[in-house]
Amino acid sequence: MLRRPGLSLTRELLRRNNLGFPLCYSKAKMSAVSKARRVEGVDKNIWVEFVKLAATYKTVNLGQGFPNFPPPDFVREAFVEAISEKDTLIHQYTRAFGHPPLVTIVAKFFGKLLGRELDPLSNVLVTVGAYEALFCCFQGLVDDGDEVIIIEPYFDCYEPMVKMAGGTPVFIPLRPKSAEGRTLTSSGDWQLDPEELEAKFTKRTKAIVLNSPNNPLGKVFSRKELELIAGLCVKHNILCFSDEVYEWLVYDGNKHVRIASLPGMWDRTVTIGSAGKTFSATGWKVGWALGPDDLLTHLRTVHQNSVYHCATAAQEAVARALQTEFQRMEKPESYLVQLPKELQQKRDRLVNCLSAVGMKPVIPEGTYFLIADISEFKAPVPDLQKSDEEPYDSRFVKWMIKNKGLAAIPVSAFYSTPQKKNFDRFIRFCFAKENATLDAAADILQQWSQMKPGQ
Ligand code: PMP
Ligand code: GLN
Numbered sequence: 290m291l292r293r294p295g296l297s298l299t300r301e302l303l304r305r306n307n308l309g310f311p312l313c314y315s316k317a318k319m320s321a322v323s324k325a326r327r328v329e330g331v332d333k334n335i336w337v338e339f340v341k342l343a344a345t346y347k348t349v350n351l352g353q354g355f356p357n358f359p360p361p362d363f364v365r366e367a368f369v370e371a372i373s374e375k376d377t378l379i380h381q382y383t384r385a386f387g388h389p390p391l392v393t394i395v396a397k398f399f400g401k402l403l404g405r406e407l408d409p410l411s412n413v414l415v416t417v418g419a420y421e422a423l424f425c426c427f428q429g430l431v432d433d434g435d436e437v438i439i440i441e442p443y444f445d446c447y448e449p450m451v452k453m454a455g456g457t458p459v460f461i462p463l464r465p466k467s468a469e470g471r472t473l474t475s476s477g478d479w480q481l482d483p484e485e486l487e488a489k490f491t492k493r494t495k496a497i498v499l500n501s502p503n504n505p506l507g508k509v510f511s512r513k514e515l516e517l518i519a520g521l522c523v524k525h526n527i528l529c530f531s532d533e534v535y536e537w538l539v540y541d542g543n544k545h546v547r548i549a550s551l552p553g554m555w556d557r558t559v560t561i562g563s564a565g566k567t568f569s570a571t572g573w574k575v576g577w578a579l580g581p582d583d584l585l586t587h588l589r590t591v592h593q594n595s596v597y598h599c600a601t602a603a604q605e606a607v608a609r610a611l612q613t614e615f616q617r618m619e620k621p622e623s624y625l626v627q628l629p630k631e632l633q634q635k636r637d638r639l640v641n642c643l644s645a646v647g648m649k650p651v652i653p654e655g656t657y658f659l660i661a662d663i664s665e666f667k668a669p670v671p672d673l674q675k676s677d678e679e680p681y682d683s684r685f686v687k688w689m690i691k692n693k694g695l696a697a698i699p700v701s702a703f704y705s706t707p708q709k710k711n712f713d714r715f716i717r718f719c720f721a722k723e724n725a726t727l728d729a730a731a732d733i734l735q736q737w738s739q740m741k742p743g744q
Contacts, residue, residue: 327452327453327455328453330452331449331452331453334445335445335699335702336353336445339352339353339686339690339696339698340352340353342687342690342691342696343690343696346690346691346694346696347694348690348695348696349694349695349696349726349729349730349733350696351639351695351696351697351718351719351720351722351726351727351730352696352697352698352719353719354504354571354657354658354719354721355571355572355719355721356571356657356721356722357721357722357723357726358569358721358722358723359569360569360570361568361569361624363610363613363624364568364569364570364606364610364624367605367606367607367609367613368573368602368603368606370606370609371602371603371605371606371609372602372606374605378601379601379602379605380601381601382598382601383598383601383604384598385589385592385593385597385598386410386413386415386592386593386598387409387413387414387415387577387598387604388415388598388601388604388605388608389409390604390605390608390609391415391575391604391605391607391608391611392409392410392413392415393409393608394608394611394612394615395407395409395413395415395577395579395611396408396409396412396413397615398611398614398615398618399413399560399562399579401615401618402547402550403547403549403550403555403560403579404550405550405555407579408582411582411585411586412580412581412582412585413578413579413585414577414578414579414585414588414589414592415575415576415577415598415599415604416575416576416577416578416592416596416599417574417575417576417596417599418563418565418574418575418576419532419534419561419562419563419565419566419576420446420574420576421576421592421596421599422559422561422562422576422577422578422588423446423447423450423530423532423561424450424591425578425588425589425591425592426496426559426561426578426588427450427451427453427454427456427530428453428454428591429587429588429589429590429591430495430496430528430559430584430587431451431454431455431456431495431496432454432455432456432495433455433456434455434456434457434493435454435455435456435457435493435494435495435496436456436457436458436459436491436493436494436495437451437456437457437458437459437494437495437496437497437498438459438460438461438486438489438494438496438497438498438527439451439458439459439460439461439497439498439705440460440461440462440463440481440497440498440500440503441460441461441462441463441703441704441708442463442503442505442506442700442703442704442712443460443498443500443503443703443704444500444504444505444532444703445702445703447498447500448705456495457493458705459489459491459494460705460708461481461485461486461489462708463479463480463481463503463506463508464479464480464481464482465478465479465651466478466479466480472644473640473644473649473650473651473652474649474651474652475651475652475653475654476503476506476507476508476509476651476654476655477508477509477511477654478651479506479508479651480514481514481518483517486517486518486521487521490521490524490525490527494525494527495527495528496527496528497518497521497527497529497530498529498530498532499515499518499529499530499531499532499548500531500532500533501515501531501533501545501546501548501655502533502535502536502538502539502545502654502655502656503655503656504534504535504656504658504703505656505658505660505698505700505703505717506651506653506656506658506660507651507652507653507654507655507656507658507659507660508653508654508655509539509543509544509545509654509655510546511546512544512546515548515551516551518548519548519551519552519553519554522553522554522557523552523553523554523557527557528557528558528559528584529548529549529554529557529558529559530558530559530561531547531548531549531558531559531561533545533561533562534561534562534563534565534566534576535566535655535656535657536562536567537566537567537625537628537629538566538628538629538632538655538656538657539629539654539655540629540632540633540636540653540654540655541633541654543654545655547560548560549579549580555580555581556581557584558580559578559579559580559584559585559588560578560579561576561577561578561579562576562577562579563575563576563577564576564577564607564610564611567625568607568610568624569628569721573603573607574599574600574603575599575600575603575607632657632720632721635657635720635721635722635724635727636652636653636657636659636720638720638724638727638731639659639718639720639727639730639731640652640659642727642730642731642734642735643659643661643718643734645735645738646666646667646668646734646735646737646738647665647666647667647668647738648661648662648663648666648716648734649662649665650662651715657719657720657721658717658718658719658720659717659718659720660700660715660716660717660718661715661716661717661718662714662715663682663685663714663715663716664714666738667738668734668737668738668739668740669737669740669741669742669743670685671688673685673688680699680701680709680710680713681713681714682699682700682701682712682713682714682715682716683699683701683702683713685699685716686698686699686716693733693737694733695730695733695734697716697717697718698716698717699713699715699716699717700712700713700715700716700717701713701715703717718730
């Protein structure tokens with residue numbers, strides 16, 4: 290677009306509109322533009338809304354999930370080395386389905402973890418973050434009229450992605466057990482009812498989405514829970530899209546079990562991972578899908594006709610970083626061994642601070658999130674205007690961002706519409722933050738909790 294020198298993009302758009310340019314921003318034109326049905330009802334996005342709010346009000350930001358500490362030196366150096374390469378190929382297009390050095394090491398790395406040999410060319414697809422891997426799963430494998438089972442609470446994009454593929458999401462909640470005298474509950478207390486789960490499998494079910502460790506709850510599904518899900522997948526001949534982006538972030542001796550490694554599951558599972566989460570570099574947007582060739586081939590079709598491939602230098606850097614980690618897998622010096630130890634301390638720091646002010650945390654077994662119950666929070670909160678449209682937790686977080694300068698994410702955003710009102714008393718915090726940031730959040734909460742009503 291040719292822009293007048295000195296004009297911002299917004300002003301330029303306004304100028305063009307005034308001059309009668311046929312822009313879609315023009316009201317007259319808007320009515321003539323009919324959107325595609327696939328974008329109907331999926332236009333709202335929690336991240337777009339709350340990232341903007343957190344930035345507008347200059348908050349202590351425990352909202353969107355990303356570390357505010359740097360990736361480790363060996364990871365940053367891998368990127369610098371990659372882009373410093375004189376080998377021009379690093380700066381050009383690479384293989385569509387994954388840069389050869391990256392698919393090679395991903396196959397080696399996860400082959401070891403899954404206990405099976407992976408073919409780099411047919412069992413690995415490199416994507417623009419785990420987001421694109423998820424999108425390719427739904428677009429490549431879900432058809433009009435297919436049902437996809439989603440476990441609530443769920444990472445928000447599953448629902449719109451299923452709908453955009455023409456599928457129907459079918460929800461099953463994790464139900465919290467009562468605390469039975471304990472002051473603090475754990476994400477492990479949130480469980481599926483096996484009968485309720487089995488009842489969700491119908492003739493139209495195509496797939497189930499599993500997310501362990503789970504965002505936003507932090508639940509790490511136990512082997513027994515995964516065996517239940519796997520058994521149902523096999524019995525009903527269903528696919529499993531297993532989002533394992535937080536696979537390294539497990540605490541208190543919990544173990545991450547890969548559902549694809551359970552009997553009968555490899556052939557029906559797409560396992561999704563993220564270099565962003567693995568190496569604390571969410572902005573790199575490198576992810577992958579692992580699975581059998583006859584499933585991945587359909588993901589490749591979506592990928593080659595949309596994104597084609599992701600940035601070569603970023604893939605090269607991730608390949609180098611994974612190579613380093615492969616050499617020291619499970620050893621104390623491994624970043625993937627050290628990171629959860631550091632994060633567990635941060636989790637406990639936030640748990641203590643929230644408990645002290647009556648925001649009851651549900652202790653997460655994994656991820657870098659925790660959810661906290663705000664219903665007994667010991668601080669004055671004004672009567673937030675009732676709304677049939679907007680759940681209480683969302684109004685609470687917006688008020689907190691604007692008036693207290695502390696950002697979180699309302700947990701109702703991770704629920705389907707009928708359930709939102711039943712889960713509107715929890716808010717999610719991200720604790721992958723420098724201790725100074727966590728302390729700043731603690732100060733805000735403490736001062737707030739010591740205020741008298743009306744202050
Ligand atoms: N799945 C889950 C559960 C997530 O929390 C996220 C958030 N980043 C993603 C997928 C997307 O990961 P990426 O940033 O690699 O696209
Ligand atoms: N996965 C991150 C979270 O849950 C970020 C998601 C996003 O920005 N779209 O906070």
